[in-house]
Amino acid sequence: xxxxxxxxxxxxxxxxxxxxxxxxxxxxxxxxxxxxxxxxxxxxxxxxxxxxxxxxxxxxxxxxxxxxxxxxxxxxxxxxxxxxxxxxxxxxxxxxxxxxxxxxxxxxxxxxxxxxxxxxxxxxxxxxxxxxxxxxxxxxxxxxxxxxxxx
Numbered sequence: 395x396x397x398x399x400x401x402x403x404x405x406x407x408x409x410x411x412x413x414x415x416x417x418x419x420x421x422x423x424x425x426x427x428x429x430x431x432x433x434x435x436x437x438x439x440x441x442x443x444x445x446x447x448x449x450x451x452x453x454x455x456x457x458x459x460x461x462x463x464x465x466x467x468x469x470x471x472x473x474x475x476x477x478x479x480x481x482x483x484x485x486x487x488x489x490x491x492x493x494x495x496x497x498x499x500x501x502x503x504x505x506x507x508x509x510x511x512x513x514x515x516x517x518x519x520x521x522x523x524x525x526x527x528x529x530x531x532x533x534x535x536x537x538x539x540x541x542x543x544x545x
Contacts, residue, residue: 421506421507421508422506422507423504423505423506423511424504424505424506425502425503425504425505426503426504426505426510426535426536426538427535427536428484428500428503428533428534428535429472429533429534429535430472430532430533431471431472431473431476431483431532431533431534432467432470432471432472432530432531432532433530433531433532434467434470434529434530435494435496435497435527435528435529435530436461436467436527436528436530437525437526437527437528440460440463441460441461441487441528441530442487443487443488443489443490443528444485444486444487445485445486445487445512445514445544446484446485446542447482447483447484447485447510447542448482448483448485449478449482449483449537450478451476451478454474454476454478454483457485458474467530471532473534476534478537479537480536480537481534481535481536481537482534482535482536482537482538483532483533483534483535484500484503484512484532484533484534484535484542485530485531485532486498486499486500486512486514486530486531486532486544487528487529487530488516488528488529488530489528490526490527490528491520491526491527491528491529492524492526493520493521493522493523493524493525493527494520494521494523494524494525494527495518495519495520495521495523495527496516496518496519496520496527496529497516497517497518497529497531498514498515498516498529498530498531499514499515499516499517499531500512500513500514500531500533501513501514501515503533503535505538505540508540508541509540509541509542509543510535510538510540510541510542510543511543511545512542512543512544512545513545514531514544514545516529
């Protein structure tokens with residue numbers, strides 16, 4: 395009987411330690427609200443594949459200049475005059491595909507105590523149309539002074 399009680403005690407203690415360690419390793423996150431700036435595709439391959447945060451007007455103007463030099467995509471953005479004192483941009487540009495029907499999608503943005511976590515997925519995987527495309531997705535979020543991590 396003592397062995398059974400000792401075994402039950404040890405098992406309970408190990409379970410409580412395990413639960414405590416899992417609580418410490420779990421980082422709480424809070425969803426970050428975002429506003430769509432632009433989503434779609436460009437039909438040539440002059441933009442590098444990238445996931446990045448744009449945090450100031452110089453970065454944004456350089457990005458727009460590069461993008462508009464061949465695509466004039468910024469005309470389809472919901473806004474281009476961003477107040478970078480209050481906001482930052484999350485930009486996802488996928489690779490170039492030889493067919494249409496692809497997407498790159500910012501699924502979720504969450505803030506943890508250490509970083510901003512951006513979940514990116516490719517919800518559309520292409521079709522048979524023979525057109526060169528490069529999907530992109532750009533959103534605006536409140537300015538948060540933490541590193542941005544893309545998943």
